[in-house]
Amino acid sequence: MRLSTEKQQMIGVRTEEAKIVSLKKTIRTVGRIDYDETRIARVHTKIPGWIEKVYVDYVGQIVKKGQPLFTIYSPELVATQEEFLLALKARGQLVESRFEEVARGAESLLASTRRRLELWDITDEQIERLARTGEVQKTLTLYAPVDGVVLKRNAYEQMRITADTNVYEIADLSTIWVYADIYEYEMPLIKEGQPATMKLAYFPGETFRGKIVYVYPYLEGKTRTLKVRMEFPNPDLKLRPDMYADVEIDVPLGKSLVVSEEAVIDTGMRQFVFVDRGNGYFEPRDVKLGLKVDDHYQILEGLKPGERVVTSANFLIDSESRLSAALGGMSHSH
Known part of the structure; x- marks a missing residue:
């Protein structure tokens, strides 16, 4: 598929390089604070x-x-x-x-x-x-x-x-537990020992740091979510049972080849990008996608680092190439 420079400018073609970056996926969820059941003192x-x-x-x-x-x-x-x-x-x-x-x-x-x-x-x-x-x-x-x-x-x-x-039961609050639900599709990314951060509306501007200590071995039936338990230090006893918090779990995914999500055309049957071959030539190329992280897709197959892909006006190029193919087909049939 070839487009003149004028045509490219007219429809607003923009390209970017497929590049290797260190990826991390941030899982966001809501946590409920509870006391640590292993730290209950009974007074006799x-x-x-x-x-x-x-x-x-x-x-x-x-x-x-x-x-x-x-x-x-x-x-x-x-x-x-x-x-x-x-x-x-x-x-x-x-x-x-x-x-x-x-x-x-x-x-x-x-x-x-x-x-x-x-x-x-x-x-x-x-x-x-x-x-x-x-x-x-x-x-x-x-x-x-x-x-x-x-x-x-x-x-x-x-x-x-x-x-x-x-006579009394007292929960030691110097460490607290936080329960949160993770979506089924995020399950493979979650492991015990992963760091987690937490923010609460009660304490604007403060970030609390903890880690995942237990991943429950079953899904909740109705919600199809997985429950995880995290542990956070609470030295000044600010965090109290039944407070709610915004929790983030950063999952490092290693180095991966990525492109912007705008570069990918998904027909439902296949996913492809237009590769800029230079001199106005654009090649549609099927790609195998991995995870979507923020506004980028991980590319598992189909592209090499350094190749340029179209990120803007690619739908117009697609319809143009279909039209050319259709017209070409018609002219051959005469």
């Missing part, structure tokens, strides 16, 4: 007793590690502290004993009451204070073991609890 008390005071009194409350949750009054705790003070006193009196066994017995009684207090999470500092002041603590305060959000609360004043009572 190791001694039976009655709750005297509740400091954290609703589900959804954000707590910091070391923040008081509740205090418990336990007769057992009081009795063990009194035993400890008696054992301390006895050791003081019997340490000089001529009978070595008596001194050793006082020492082991003191060690065993101390061990019992330690098993109940009484700190060394609290035990030293008890030994120094001789003041028995009537109640024990339990503290949040992690920074996070309260998922369950089973603490009410005057309630009796035992070692079996699950």
